[in-house]
Amino acid sequence: MTSSAALSDNGSHAAALRERRLRGAGVVGLGYWGPNWVRNLQNSAMCDHVAACDVDPVRRHHIKKLYPMAAAYEGIEPMLADQSIEAVIIATPVHTHWELARRCLVAGKSVLVEKPLASSTAQCAELIEIAEARGLVLMVGHTFEYSASVAKLCDIVNSGELGEIFYISSIRTNLGLIQKDINVVWDLAPHDISIIVALLGRAPESVNCQGRSHYNPAVEDVAMLTMNFSGNLIAFAHVSWLDPNKIRRITVVGSRKMLIYDDIALQEPIRIYDKGVSVLPYYDTFGEFHFSYRYGDILAPRVAETEPLKIETEHFLQCVLDKRRPRSDGFAGLRVVSVLEAADESLRRHGAMVPVRYGAAR
Ligand SMILES: NC(=O)c1ccc[n+]([C@@H]2O[C@H](COP(=O)([O-])OP(=O)(O)OC[C@H]3O[C@@H](n4cnc5c(N)ncnc54)[C@H](O)[C@@H]3O)[C@@H](O)[C@H]2O)c1
Structure with missing residues (x-):
């Protein structure tokens, strides 16, 4: 193989690898648990760009100090408007899960919602319906x-x-x-x-x-x-x-x-x-x-x-890339x-x- 052929092979391999990456993923909620998600996304080779969002400026500042490269948003709207964000992880208090997940799905983003998926079975069923209708991934954070x-x-x-x-x-x-x-x-x-x-x-x-x-x-x-x-x-x-x-x-x-x-x-x-x-x-x-x-x-x-969260992060990103149903899908969340x-x-x-x-x- 000539060196230029090898180069072009390497080039197409690199392009294929790039195709196997998400342009971006975001985390909503940077309290006790959310920063673990930001760290795993930052460390993942499957995602180019990481964004983080919290209504609390102290938590945004904390994340900016740890990960200066991550974009930090005050509200979810600018994150949803960011075209590079294809998937969102929600790590906010449980009473906010349904509303935030719904907004992400309606904006065309795949979602992983921390456990429990929502505050009622009716809310879970609605999230499943929206995700299924739009061909988006809905996953629940059953870490174990x-x-x-x-x-x-x-x-x-x-x-x-x-x-x-x-x-x-x-x-x-x-x-x-x-x-x-x-x-x-x-x-x-x-x-x-x-x-x-x-x-x-x-x-x-x-x-x-x-x-x-x-x-x-x-x-x-x-x-x-x-x-x-x-x-x-x-x-x-x-x-x-x-x-x-x-x-x-x-x-x-x-x-x-x-x-x-x-x-x-x-x-x-x-x-x-x-x-x-x-x-x-x-x-x-x-x-x-x-x-x-x-x-x-x-x-x-x-x-x-x-680290279970590392495996979970990679599984979520892979499912979004492959448009595949995750192991802990919306139905698993509804069951719990x-x-x-x-x-x-x-x-x-x-x-x-x-x-x-x-x-x-x-
Ligand atoms: N899988 C696990 O092992 C595990 C462990 C701990 C917590 N959790 C889950 O993670 C979620 C968060 O728990 P926590 O202990 O980190 O809570 P927390 O209260 O410490 O943090 C929640 C953060 O969300 C922010 N927030 C609230 N509403 C928001 C909104 N509308 N937009 C943006 N930010 C908002 C708050 O300002 C806060 O910083 C819960 O669902 C919890 O069950 C999972």
């Missing part, structure tokens, strides 16, 4: 679905190594951050619901939820959400902003083995316990059972150390909000069992 640990958990559960899954128990607690517009179930449980649905490949049929408010009477700060699945399967999610410890732990108990996933463990986030119970085949009288308990080895499978709505109704009815109405999300 992009975590290497959760991917490993899914592999383990699907392999049958744990046997029949009996129950899942999740604890997600910390001191703070108390929210003003949503209760602790809407703030923290979307993570547990999306992980549990991913693990089981199905969504709960009904929920019971109990909780209490201690600081803001309208907002529960501690709660226990019970999710009832078909068959004998049950899952619990204990969520709290009032706990001395930061805990992010999920226990999966199966008929053969048990597993603990500790998301804040510095090493070995997953441990598989070869522990279980056997019913001995003989017994003296009807109704009398003998159990034997197995205490076997503990195995810690290797889990890749990747359907569970949250049922949980709210159960909270109001002091823990009564409430069926989850999925509508189009099922």
